[in-house]
Amino acid sequence: MAAPRIVRRAEVDIGGPWPDSIPPLLRRLYAARGAGSPDLARPRLxxxxxxxxxxxxxxxxxxxxxxxxxxxxxxxxxxxxxxxxxxxxxxxxxxxxxxxxxxxxxxxxxxxxxxxxxxxxxxxxxxxxxxxxxxxxxxxxxxxxxxxxxxxxxxxxxxxxxxxxxxxxxxxxxxxxxxxxxxxxxxxxxxxxxxxxxxxxxxxxxxxxxxxxxxxxxxxxxxxxxxxxxxxxxxxxxxxxxxxxxxxxxxxxxxxxxxxxxxxxxxxxxxxxxxxxxxxxxxxxxxxxxxxxxxxxxxxxxxxxxxxxxxxxxxxxxxxxGINAERRAVQQDMTDDAEAALSRAMLAETDVPLAPCLFDAEWHPGVIGLVASKMKERLHRPVLAFAPSEPGSDLLRGSARSIPGFHIRDALAAVDAANPDLVQRFGGHAMAAGLTLALANLPAFEQAWQAHAAQVLDDGLLQAEMLSDGELRPQEFDRFHAEALRDGGPWGQGFPEPLFDGLFEVLDWRVVGERHLKLTLRHPDRREPLAAIHFGGWQGQPPSTHAHLAYRLAPDDYRGGQAVQLVVEHRAQA
CATH class of the missing domain: 3.90.1640.30 (inorganic pyrophosphatase (n-terminal core))
Known part of the structure; x- marks a missing residue:
């Protein structure tokens, strides 16, 4: 699938007045998230x-x-x-x-x-x-x-x-x-x-x-x-x-x-x-x-x-x-199955559906939501994953995860209204939903689902975007600002954790833990090198010597002292 596009947030008036305890970097980040005053940025009970x-x-x-x-x-x-x-x-x-x-x-x-x-x-x-x-x-x-x-x-x-x-x-x-x-x-x-x-x-x-x-x-x-x-x-x-x-x-x-x-x-x-x-x-x-x-x-x-x-x-x-460790293993197996099915479709020169419906008779119904979420992130498309409600059952449980701009529960409601005998029940939110239907109805449901997706989804919605807070200043790559970012939340859905982007020279790299990249970087306006980690970043090829990175700034508690590191979320050749 196409790489995400990095889009920088528009600059806004930081509002105020702000207390000295809130550094300028945080003021800018709060204002960009619609919190242009201390009371909105750090609301009290x-x-x-x-x-x-x-x-x-x-x-x-x-x-x-x-x-x-x-x-x-x-x-x-x-x-x-x-x-x-x-x-x-x-x-x-x-x-x-x-x-x-x-x-x-x-x-x-x-x-x-x-x-x-x-x-x-x-x-x-x-x-x-x-x-x-x-x-x-x-x-x-x-x-x-x-x-x-x-x-x-x-x-x-x-x-x-x-x-x-x-x-x-x-x-x-x-x-x-x-x-x-x-x-x-x-x-x-x-x-x-x-x-x-x-x-x-x-x-x-x-x-x-x-x-x-x-x-x-x-x-x-x-x-x-x-x-x-x-x-x-x-x-x-x-x-x-x-x-x-x-x-x-x-x-x-x-x-x-x-x-x-x-x-x-x-x-x-x-x-x-x-x-x-x-x-x-x-x-x-x-x-x-x-x-x-x-x-x-x-x-x-x-x-x-x-x-x-x-x-x-x-x-x-x-x-x-211990149960969570077992869940991770089951989830990985199911995700591997889903990826293999999609790979076979692409090898057969079949387009990946606009809103894939994934089903395996051996899948566990308790983990399908996680599989749908993983595949949604991988494909940047709405994904439904189905499993038998219990081994051998003809009743399926489905879990749906969506992308911005495609209201998943409303989509299920539209399909149900047009095909009242397909879905037994459903419910959820804009980004996540669940449903139950008979195994025999899955082909007809998938056809109706894809038809609805074709009416609603367009190329703009299918282009993944990463919202960036722009570049950090050279003097902001320090422990003070890393701790301010860590403690400046709570960050989360609708109030996203700060993400920055910029151009860096890759001075050194090595693979750690088989799948991750440990990097040493140079920022064009800093003399001192920067440590970085890109989880899941090893794709079998050495990184380019100059890279455009989307990253988070975090304290490096492993090295201790005043150490910081960049946690890379996306890497592209500069």
Whole structure:
């Protein structure tokens, strides 16, 4: 596929006034991301949006207040990804903090129950004798499961952030900032963010009712470590409100105030707690929690997040670390299969489809989302990956990942509307979605899917771009600025980590770890050479002596002292 095109961000007025503690480089980067003032660049908890505007909040908190007053059994029903696990732990911990005495949790097993609150899960929950189910990070598409739960006489409160379909489920209350007409200003909350907001509103209702002895309400800030991890891992846009939540959660984690499970996971993945970043959550902590839901049972992950026993947390973190290693191996095998299939198509002089549909009867349904994501990055095209829901099943689970400009859930909705008998169910976001369909329907679905993609996709959307923050000044290649960039976040989806580009002379190079390139570079305006690493950069050919690089500036903690290195994201001959 064509190499990405490096596009520099337009220069904007840096606004201000800025405090001296924020260096000019960061001021420029913040302003380029739409944060032209200190309050927008580094929002504080005092500026967190209030929960009042979220539709359904008053009814939901009233139901929970009554259930707590009557000592009824509340079951928090989680989901099998990191957002769902952290949302479940947040719900359980938060309700207990607020005084609920009978709180337990349940989570579907991907291989047994399928997604969300399904009728199969409801039948198992009957043994718990719940009075009220609180769904977190799902529910907006669980019509059949909610109807089954209410047939048992249970109340159902849905908290979700996924886009609703044309018909809402028959729950007793629904809290979702993406409901039609909902006035809550931030639509980017993750599932864990929505349940945290529910707890904030419930705390106020209980305080107004005089429920707390001495009038001192519990500090729900103790849950922000979980909120930060779920928000980053779910790749929702880090608007100002989400950055507020994530930054506060990172402060707790860095200071050692996180829950025992997260502290143990940080240790298990070898990260330095005092310097933890959003990137560490996204690439290390989140995958270890996600792996439990992909290959085993997410109850392991939730138990890790709920225990206050450091020794037990360490045991569970070690187990999750091992499951994640297995997940990586399975993912690599499946990705190799996908790449081989596409290579065969190209050798046969067949064009790669505009929106590839990949299927293998031997693939694991828990890992198809990662395969779709890897292939989307490789091809810069929307990708759907399918696997049997269980070995030998004629029912397929599909996971879709998209590129900017192609709304994947809306595309599925369009195909479903034009072909109402193909897809059994679907849901998701602009960039990620899931679906279920019969194996026999896969050829017809693929034909309809490609036809829709041909109508929507054009050459402009299929050209990958890397947004660069331009060139660093010669004096900015130092430890001070590297640490300022590392600590200047949280960076993430919608508020991207700084990326720079420029021309360099390659003075020396060597291959490390079989696939990576270690480089020694010279910047045209600096005398001192620069160290660089290009992960996955070895393609079997020596690098050119002059290169155009897209890179990040990072502290080089391996060499220590004042050392820095460039982390190369893209290399082209100059």
């Amino acid at each position: 005092s500026g967190l949006l209030p929960p009042d505007a979220m539709e359904g909040m008053d009814l939901a908190t009233s139901l929970l207040q009554a259930a707590m007053a009557e000592d009824r059994h509340i079951v928090v029903v989680g989901d099998f990804d990191c957002d769902g696990a952290t949302a479940c732990a947040t719900g359980v911990r938060g309700l207990r903090l607020l005084g609920a005495r009978r709180v337990s949790y349940a989570v579907p097993n991907r291989m047994v129950h399928g997604y969300g609150l399904s009728p199969a899960l409801v039948e198992e929950l009957a043994a718990l004798q719940p009075d009220l189910l609180l769904t977190v990070d799902h529910g907006i598409a669980c019509h059949a499961g909610i109807e089954a739960a209410r047939a048992h006489g249970w109340q159902v409160v849905v908290t979700d952030h996924h886009l609703p379909g044309p018909r809402l489920p028959a729950a007793d209350a629904i809290v979702n900032p993406n409901l039609p007409g909902d006035a809550f200003p931030s639509k980017a909350l993750a599932g864990v963010g929505v349940v945290f907001y529910l707890l904030l509103a419930l705390r106020r209702k209980l305080r107004d009712a005089g429920a707390f002895e001495g009038g001192e309400a519990p500090d729900l800030g103790a849950l922000l470590d979980l909120v930060a991890v779920g928000t980053v891992a779910d790749l929702v846009p880090l608007d100002a409100n989400n950055r507020t939540l994530v930054a506060a959660g990172l402060r707790r984690l860095r200071s050692g105030q996180g829950c025992a499970g997260l502290n143990a996971l940080i240790a298990a993945c070898g990260r330095e707690q005092a310097r933890l970043t959003a990137s560490d959550i996204g690439f290390a902590i989140g995958p270890r929690l996600n792996a439990a839901g992909r290959l085993e049972d997410m109850a392991l992950g939730i138990e890790c997040l709920l225990t206050d026993d450091a020794q037990r947390a360490g045991e569970l973190a070690t187990l999750l670390n």
